[in-house]
Amino acid sequence: MWDPKANDELYRSYCPNCGDRLIGDSEKGEQVCQACGYVAAAGADQGPEWKAIDLEEKSKRVRVGSPTTLTLHDLGLSTDIGSDMRDSHGKYLDPTMRATVEKMKKWQSRIRTSTSQERGLSIVLGRITEVCDNLNLPRNVAETAAHIYRTSVKLKVAKSKSIMGMTAATVYLACRKCGVSRTLKEVARAAGIEKGSVAKYFRLILKDVEKEYVPPASVEKHISKLVNFAKIDPRVEHLALLLSRMTNDSKISSGKAPAGLAAAYVYMSSVMRGDHLPQREVAEFAEVTEVTVRNRCRELLDNYIIRQKIGWKE
DNA sequence: ATGGTTTTTACTGCGTC
DNA sequence: GACGCGGTAAAAACCAT
Numbered sequence: 001m002w003d004p005k006a007n008d009e010l011y012r013s014y015c016p017n018c019g020d021r022l023i024g025d026s027e028k029g030e031q032v033c034q035a036c037g038y039v040a041a042a043g044a045d046q047g048p049e050w051k052a053i054d055l056e057e058k059s060k061r062v063r064v065g066s067p068t069t070l071t072l073h074d075l076g077l078s079t080d081i082g083s084d085m086r087d088s089h090g091k092y093l094d095p096t097m098r099a100t101v102e103k104m105k106k107w108q109s110r111i112r113t114s115t116s117q118e119r120g121l122s123i124v125l126g127r128i129t130e131v132c133d134n135l136n137l138p139r140n141v142a143e144t145a146a147h148i149y150r151t152s153v154k155l156k157v158a159k160s161k162s163i164m165g166m167t168a169a170t171v172y173l174a175c176r177k178c179g180v181s182r183t184l185k186e187v188a189r190a191a192g193i194e195k196g197s198v199a200k201y202f203r204l205i206l207k208d209v210e211k212e213y214v215p216p217a218s219v220e221k222h223i224s225k226l227v228n229f230a231k232i233d234p235r236v237e238h239l240a241l242l243l244s245r246m247t248n249d250s251k252i253s254s255g256k257a258p259a260g261l262a263a264a265y266v267y268m269s270s271v272m273r274g275d276h277l278p279q280r281e282v283a284e285f286a287e288v289t290e291v292t293v294r295n296r297c298r299e300l301l302d303n304y305i306i307r308q309k310i311g312w313k314e
Numbered sequence: 315a316t317g318g319t320t321t322t323t324a325c326t327g328c329g330t331c
Numbered sequence: 332g333a334c335g336c337g338g339t340a341a342a343a344a345c346c347a348t
Contacts, residue, residue: 199345255319255346278335289322294337 124149124158127167127191134190135182137175145174148209157208161201164193169201173210181217181225183259185287219244219253222262222286230285232266232277239269247304256296260288264296 125146132142148170152158158166168191175182184202188195206214220241227237244265253261263286270277283290 257321260321280335290336291323291338292321295321298337 121150121153124163124167127163128171131167131171131187131190135171135186137171137180137182138178141171141174141178141180144177145170148173148177148205152205152209155209157204161204162193162197164191165197165201166205167191168193168198169205172198172202173205173214176214176216177210179217179221181221181258183287216258219248219258219261219265222258223265226259226262226266226282226286230266230277230281232270233273233275236266236269236273236275236277239273240265243269243300247300249303252299252303257288257292259286260292261296262286263288263293264300267293268297268300 128145128149129142132145145167149158149166152166152170168187171191172182172184172187175187184198185195188198191198223237223240223244226232227234227240240262244261263282266286267277267279267282270282279290279293283293286293
């Protein structure tokens with residue numbers, strides 16, 4: 001169960017021209033005002049902000065905007081040591097012992113990283129970029145995925161795990177952290193492995209590495225993605241987004257798959273505008289069934305008087 | 315493990331082109 | 332007849348406990 005309003009704050013911001021809400025475009029990494037057409041540069045002061053840095057670069061850093069959940073920290077050795085300062089019983093070491101161990105660890109990890117582990121790391125990082133390319137994901141998602149993987153290695157979570165399993169799981173998590181709408185199914189397909197095993201690794205990472213809850217991409221992002229993929233008239237998207245915002249109600253969306261809801265909005269919008277896309281097509285692109293689309297539509301129509309609010313002609 | 319919820323599968327009937 | 336659509340029952344998948 002997820003609350004759509006919880007992550008709404010992450011990407012919502014307002015147009016400097018007319019004050020209307022800006023709509024984030026997950027594909028292009030920019031935000032657009034639906035009212036006046038103002039286009040904000042990538043992450044002016046709202047969404048995640050990043051600099052393209054070579055993946056292999058050692059002192060990697062990902063800059064993000066104000067939302068703290070997206071903040072990524074420095075990847076120096078210090079973090080590794082800080083998190084491991086316990087003895088075998090899980091108790092914290094005393095300060096003098098701590099200092100000694102710290103030195104040891106420093107050397108140990110220097111030796112380690114220059115040999116096999118560093119190589120293993122670069123293999124996975126390569127896979128991550130491959131999968132991200134397959135999914136047409138922006139650079140920052142790959143960066144985030146790489147960061148997640150690096151910390152999983154440090155926390156020993158990645159030890160003796162399937163390479164593709166970890167790859168897919170980190171990419172999927174990165175998508176969610178960056179607010180990009182890619183389903184687990186899609187990531188699994190791009191990585192060429194079972195959806196189930198991706199979920200398994202994903203949960204593992206969620207448990208031991210990324211403990212904060214990361215909400216799935218919003219319905220609105222799913223709408224944008226769906227429209228882009230299916231090459232639907234942008235005006236349908238506009239209407240769909242409008243509808244989704246007007247009916248952005250936890251009563252409707254809670255517990256429901258965002259992709260299904262997005263499909264319903266797009267389908268309804270296409271009908272309202274007279275384009276009338278077949279349910280079959282919309283459902284196919286959204287990777288849900290027609291039944292789900294229908295159910296969402298029905299619920300929407302049951303709970304809202306959409307025609308009047310939208311000004312449906314005819 | 316389990317129980318509640320959501321999605322999918324598979325099938326049927328209805329109207330229209 | 333084929334197609335799009337709406338509905339339903341039951342299976343499967345999912346999620347929190």
